[in-house]
Amino acid sequence: MTARIIDGKVIAAELRGRVADEVARVRRDHQLTPGLAVVLVGNDPASEVYVRSKHTQTQAAGMASFEHKLPADVSEGDLLVLIARLNHDPRVHGILVQLPLPKTLHTETIINAIDPAKDVDGLHPNNAGRLAGGFAALSPCTPLGCIILTKSVHASIEGMNAIVIGRSNLVGRPLVQLLLNENATVTIAHSRSRDLAKLCAQADLVYAAVGRPEMVRGDWLKLGATVIDVGINRIPVPGAKPKLVGDVAFQEALDVAGAITPVPGGVGQMTVACLLVNTLRAACAIHGLPAPAV
Ligand SMILES: Nc1nc2c(c(=O)[nH]1)N[C@@H](CN(C=O)c1ccc(C(=O)N[C@@H](CCC(=O)O)C(=O)O)cc1)CN2
16 A cells, blocks of 8 residues: 555645735725734744744735844844734734744743734644634644645544644644544544654644654554644754755555655745635634635
8 A cells, every 4th residue: 555645735735825815805805905924032043934924925826925033132122022013013914933943932921912903823822722612713724734635535524533743833832723623533642652652643634743854753653544744844964955855754654644745845844824814714713704615
């Protein structure tokens, strides 16, 4: 058996196309141009790439993009002043602070300062709490992407056994809530869980978001399982560019899984596309318009 490869590039491009159509509609019918502000502190090379890609894709979807680059030694006070300004800027409907922040800044304080209505990362406690309570909320982008990729394989995941390996605020915890909203049966595991192999063997859906290269082995998987690999690990290669690998041993998993996302070209591709969805949703909600059809 060779698993079907879930092509995140194709699915993300299709989603961006649908967002662009809806943006064109709200601009035409409501004279509303959704706007996204992204704040980058410092010069982490991977973050710079992600922020550039957010800027390009936001503009390509017909939305306004506002980039704010601050030095790594910016004070917490100055960053909070910028966020307060963006909270009150009527052109801005989505605010995202690129993570990780330099260690001198307190991430929770910064996230909590974002207006929850503009929190397109879904990290503000209001949104995290609403999601946990099963209420409508802006949800983090990567978990949203995981659900869309899963649904490209299974129209319904009701009653399926899912395991989420990882419990970060950005991925694991919100993903658990989104899976519960889809009526999946969810096991939450993490790096300290005992006998992960045994837990995985029960799962129809495996979400690996633990940040450990190739930790999930092929022989842990149930035959035919759908595997969504959230990991992006850079492995140094002497004299060459680092190699990107996920949290799943891809070659081994190919022989056992029914469907699997590659790294790169899987979940990562969905993160920015879902950010565009959230920005459009936030803009419509702020202006009292019906939720867009994406
Ligand atoms: N405020 C946030 N910070 C971070 C988030 C986030 O959702 N909100 N997620 C990640 C980084 N990220 C977006 O910000 C992101 C990660 C990966 C990709 C992506 O397209 N990955 C490619 C591989 C690209 C590469 O070479 O690194 C792929 O998987 O195909 C896009 C966005 C942490 N920070």
